[in-house]
Amino acid sequence: MPKAVLFDLDGVIVDTAKHHYIAWRALANELGFEFTEHDNERLKGVSRMDSLNILLEVVGIELPDDKKALLAEQKNEQYVRAIKQMDTSDILPGVTDFLHALKEANIAFALGSASKNAPIILKNIGLLDAFDAIVDGNVISQAKPDPEVFLKGAKLLGVAPKDCVVFEDAQAGIDAGKNAGMYVVAVGDPEVLTGADDYIKDLSAMTLTRLEH
Numbered sequence: 209m210p211k212a213v214l215f216d217l218d219g220v221i222v223d224t225a226k227h228h229y230i231a232w233r234a235l236a237n238e239l240g241f242e243f244t245e246h247d248n249e250r251l252k253g254v255s256r257m258d259s260l261n262i263l264l265e266v267v268g269i270e271l272p273d274d275k276k277a278l279l280a281e282q283k284n285e286q287y288v289r290a291i292k293q294m295d296t297s298d299i300l301p302g303v304t305d306f307l308h309a310l311k312e313a314n315i316a317f318a319l320g321s322a323s324k325n326a327p328i329i330l331k332n333i334g335l336l337d338a339f340d341a342i343v344d345g346n347v348i349s350q351a352k353p354d355p356e357v358f359l360k361g362a363k364l365l366g367v368a369p370k371d372c373v374v375f376e377d378a379q380a381g382i383d384a385g386k387n388a389g390m391y392v393v394a395v396g397d398p399e400v401l402t403g404a405d406d407y408i409k410d411l412s413a414m415t416l417t418r419l420e421h
């Protein structure tokens with residue numbers, strides 16, 4: 209049995225992925241471009257500025273840093289307006305039950321997210337105090353697929369990386385978990401996400417027995 213579990217936030221605990229996409233698409237449209245869900249897949253798990261850089265690469269334009277800072281801020285303002293409306297009904301299927309099962313089994317769990325907005329989201333969905341540790345975009349310097357976010361989480365929980373399981377919905381996050389030397393469960397489509405050790409549609413498919421791997 210693993211000793212700790214590390215959860216990505218967006219797309220694993222809560223369905224914020226759609227709000228990120230809507231805000232990035234609005235920004236692309238304003239710049240005069242389309243931005244498809246297929247293109248958006250590359251932004252998942254990636255920091256805000258790295259996401260903007262990928263978007264600009266996809267639409268084929270280059271902008272100076274000061275303009276990029278303004279655009280990233282503009283995207284974040286739209287995104288924050290959306291997440292301020294979130295509540296417990298936005299928690300994804302299976303999350304609440306699985307967190308309870310982990311608590312009962314005395315398995316520690318932490319958040320490992322690239323988002324600087326993680327604290328507002330967790331507060332709104334009532335899970336701010338549920339985690340034994342929180343590692344988010346405010347405390348990391350290297351973006352996924354760098355393993356920093358998950359290694360920091362493991363360290364805070366006092367557990368060796370090999371005894372940790374990561375839940376991730378983004379390719380960058382799956383790669384970060386594997387780079388950290390952890391067992392990775394992908395939350396999403398095996399046709400889209402590669403390299404994980406196990407695949408589930410959402411956490412309602414997860415049990416302590418399955419976690420034993």
Ligand code: G6P
Pocket residue numbers: 218228251252253254255256259284321322323324325326345378
């Ligand atoms: C998560 C999401 C990304 C997002 C990143 C930064 O990893 O999957 O899509 O860009 O967090 O989020 P933030 O809320 O700080 O803009």
Ligand code: MG
Pocket residue numbers: 216217218219220252253376377378381
């Ligand atoms: Mg995610």
